[in-house]
Amino acid sequence: MTEGLCKPGFERVAEAFKANFDSKGEIGASVCLTVGGETVVDLWGGTADQKTNAPWTRDTLSIVFSCTKGATALCAHVLASQGKLDLDAPVRELWPEFAQHGKGHVTTRMMLDHSSAVPAVRAKVKDDGPYDWDYMTTRLADEEPFWQPGTRNGYHGFTFGWTVGEMVRRASGKSLGTFFRDEIAGPLDLDFWIGLPEEMESRVAPIVAHVYKAADAVTPFMRDLATNKESIPALFYFNNGAWRSGGANTRTGHAAEIGAANGITNARGLAGMYAPIANGGGKLVDAKTLTCMGEVSMATHDDATLRIPTRFALGFMKSMDNRKRSMAAKLWGEDCDSVIMGSAAFGHVGAGGSLGFADPAAGLSFGYTMNRMGPGLLMNERGQSLVDAAYLSLGYKNKDGGVWVK
Template sequence: MTQEICKPGFERVAEAFVDNLQNNGEVGASVCVTVDGETVVDLWGGVADPKTGAAWEADTVSVVFSCTKGATALCAHVLASRGQLDLDAPVVEQWPEFGQNGKEHVTTRMMLDHSAGVPALRARLKDSGPYEWDYMTGLLAAEQPFWQPGTRNGYHGFTFGWTVGEMVRRASSKSLGTFFREEIAEPLGLDFWIGLPEAIEPRVAPILAYPLKAEDAKTPFLRDLATDKQSIPFLFYMNVGAWRAGGANTRAGRAAEIGAANGVTNARGLAGMYRPLANGGGPLVDAATLARMGEVSMATHDDATLRIPTRFAPGFMKSMDNRRRSLGARIFGEDVDSVILGSAAFGHVGAGGSLGFADPAAGLSFGYTMNQMGPGLLMNRRGQSLVDATYQSLGYRSKDGGVWMR
């Protein structure tokens, strides 16, 4: 049986983890940290399923929502490193059908950094739509962009899985989930799936939704969601077929390949995926590809979808300090709508607050998963407290500049 790990010098991470369970509303969770390839923290605890009282065990996994985007993006970068996918070539060279209605010059890089112009679909999705790959890629190929591609960005919160995912499929001749399993998860020994095998279902902790109230609809994102059914926030959040009605807690929702949203893993899986990227690229990507993966390629003061300032590398989030820049931070707490990392770090937040990232400058990889979702659009105090404790354990002194600094 896997043993919990907390190496000397990282006690404050364990203290923050316990504090979350005792005082910050955590129900069940896991956190894992590696430094220079060595696992220095691997902890889990709490309750996996409040209905049964089942404990969160060493091998418990859960849906990690948009942390899945990091896995999907990594598939694209692995192919780019091998010379099988040119991120800056027009998508139509491999996916001709996508070049409709003004999308002729979209590149895979634009898909990765959320500037491709298709952050949502206007046509109402059928319930089973997100579970049918060809249906979703067909709609996206025909969709008219919401802006001229490449000129701005808006989080492609759900569509990312089929835009980038289809490029992975065409470049590799394997489905996204198959490529990820065969080329990344299995070689690295990760419990991480995009398209969950039925045999793993007994290990899955159900997701517990955060109870938003009508009076919470004060932020730009929530106002758009509540008042404008043609807005990008509404279409992104609501027009997702059966996924909207608790799809993360259904067999169909976990079995499908939804490369933006339904990856299943735990903290060990997230930290393990980013471990090679924190240490030169390992068997996954070459040095040039790794350098590109961490560089900001698109940023804005008003993301067209999330309606907050955002910063993206190709497929990954960079440190985003919105503690004084978002209304959500003033309503729900300062860590909401932010994810504060080191300046070299790149990774991805998942809805409710899960997170995985690599920081090559620190030789650091990090994973955090939980079942109780929190408020806001990015992190909340539980996950950020674990990130903060990790950087402090490495001798970093301050995040006042919007990134963790030594």
């Protein structure tokens, strides 16, 4: 059973949302769209907690994994718009310790587009390392780059939260979670936290992980995990201290400030964060910053971490069409390892298939969260079907060329 708001003209989204429960294995989820700043879809449904059979309600929250990167990136752009953070200045001007081992010319721009060359750390991360901000930033400052910074990109899947997050902290004088609350979530009245207050814990739906089989280790990413423990993919995936062994479902994991991975919100929070960005920047960023935010900054046919073609703006994902270029798409469905939006859109996928983005050309903001993770590295059929329904509702015709077009 689903509940909430669906305005006339957006029935396709409601139908796709219901179909996810009826035939695609959805357990609990929420989806929200705004167009021109007006909420046109705000739906939720299913089960929040399978152990207790608690329903997913209007106020249910869930961890959104790498959708958090969009929030962290937005913090950096707010500071840039305020003149407090120069994205093209060497990081060493604010964070001198980071300049070690040939990283002296790294800029915040490189941190945002995943080219700063510290996508992981080599030495074992202590169990509580991800919950210790100073420990992680010190480790990253001490790390040798995996390539010459700025020359290629590899998804900084876990480290992004401390590279970009530390620049936010040093430029603002506040912790990342505090800055996000004070400058973005608070003013926009969003249920969205990087570092969840304890009084909100009862609202969080536990995540149900997707279980891979040994036979699934055939994609480049999965092969690296299985055969080369010193590879960038393996270090990113496994060398995360206690986070790797279920931290996403713990109070400690929710309370920490992990700017790459532990944001907690719902679809309304994601769509609400991106709504000003879809409509001129609002009070968050000026026009120059907004233009800069959405342009492709780095792209590759073989991401050093994800081992698929990727396209990144400054802290955000752009449309990525890997339907014919990914082995995962053949194994688990064409929407795995892709996220297909409009050409002007930018946002971020979270592990398992959550998504938030803005499309300034359409005046659209979008959020989708769920508690049952799907396979693949980017979207899966549940989330992409909602994106597709949103664009079709706005009169877009097809995504044959890798982006939605009218």
